[in-house]
Amino acid sequence: MWIHASCSLDFNITVASPFLFMLRPRSGWQQWVGREEYVLSPGIPAVEFTDPFGNLCQRLMAPPGKFSIRTSVNVECAEASDSAPGAHFVEIQQLPEETLPFLLPSRFCESDRFSHMAASIVTDHNPGYDQCTAIVDYIRRSIRYTPGAGMDIVSACEVNQRSDAVCRDLAHLGIACCRALSIPARMVVGYLENLHPMDLHAWFEAYVGGRWYTFDPTQDNLTGGRIAIAYGRDAADVAIYTQFGNPAELLAMSVTVQRIQSPA
Structure with missing residues (x-):
């Protein structure tokens, strides 16, 4: 479309x-x-x-x-982003070189501080796509998506202590947890169809099953056309x-x- x-x-x-x-x-x-x-x-x-x-x-x-x-x-x-339940975890030695920067902690995604939390979230989930889905489910249960809730950029550690957050900050938490499990994850900023209120939107992608897949803690599904404008390690790269x-x-x-x- x-x-x-x-x-x-x-x-x-x-x-x-x-x-x-x-x-x-x-x-x-x-x-x-x-x-x-x-x-x-x-x-x-x-x-x-x-x-x-x-x-x-x-x-x-x-x-x-x-x-x-x-x-x-x-x-x-x-019309909807691809999903791939069961897509496998890619061993670090098999990852493409361009994905490696998205394994490391960054300014707003302090993945080195989420190892224990991420491991507890994904218990009993298969390594790879299913772990990413478990992380998104945890974020959706724990933090309310509230458009316009704050102008200041919030890091993963900070948003993890809050009860509500904007799309950018929820993406930071998802990215940090994925990287803590050695899954490359990157932030995306762009347009999303049927967003209310309409604004630019942020989500994240994780590299599993040999390619990047979309994950969005603000949605209960991945319907709606998306246009990616910019990719980066976190919000500092995609202003x-x-x-x-x-x-x-x-x-x-x-x-x-x-x-x-x-x-x-």
Whole structure:
């Protein structure tokens, strides 16, 4: 199926400020970008580069005054994310090299502090996909998904002490527990069809059965089209924008996601 998604950001810039944006999804085996628009107002030069995780990043110097970005994209993707109960655990010596960074503790996913907890969660579950499912079930039982519950980024250790959290923070906990079991796990930021309230969304992927699979503690199933924009070790790697210098004021942000008939 085809999904149309858009994101608009409006800023008030007091002094010329350098920005890094991460707003362009790329085609891959799970999604195909058919059409895309990326408009800066006022129109200014921008340079694009690819970060170590393969994300498309845009670098620019925003001028003083009102500054806005309008992006839209038509992407072909599946109506639901793949699932594979029973998919096997991949021994570390058999993992592809590109998955190895996603085994290590990171700033917001302190996996070295979750060994005992993760082991207790997955007792009696087969190594691999079924362990990841057990972790997601634990998170859903223990912490309430509350959109807009907090603006500050919360680490896995911190969210594990809370009763509610946003999607990004739930993903951090899932990632930390998977890595504690030597399962590579990475954060994903993107669009999700039928999200309420509509916003950009975060989930995680784990490498089991020889490929990456989607896991989302905010859902009781994996239905709805997804468009991945960025991948990383945790939220520090997948910020949709990073501004340097005197803080700029974000005046408005708008996200839309809807199913369409074709990319035309």
